[in-house]
Amino acid sequence: MQDFNNARYLSDQEVYPCPICAVGEISTMPLMEVMACQFCRHIFTADYENQQLQMADRQPPLMWRWNGKSWSERRLKDVEIGWGYTLGAIAFVVLPTTLIGITVYARPPVASSPLSWFPVFWTGLTFVLHLGIIAQLVIEFLDFPLGAYLQQKLQNLLPR
């Protein structure tokens, strides 16, 4: 069954892509029963029987299932992220922007005034800032090492 279409099983003998940073690789640490990423330094415990991986340094832990080629079914252990959160996040970005946009549309500024650009700018700023807050929450939630990730990407772009 091994090596069927290059699919492989999760085992303590091999190296796998890191499900957190997608830059590093995780492998079993010498003399220990945990796996660690050499790039973002997160630590994982593997359940070889169920082909699952769990973050060991985060509460509640994120979990993944190994499908033979990649990590799938990312979820928080014992926590369901329902549609409510997704809808809430979309509403948080869309509603204020729409409200301001409607106001600007209904009461357009006098075109000759020096600040006539401001309402449109303000609408755009509202959208960008609210989107930024959501992005920040998601990054914090996933514990994504954004700085390290960007640094790595930048280093790969620069000639050595």
Ligand SMILES: [Zn+2]
């Ligand atoms: Zn990593």
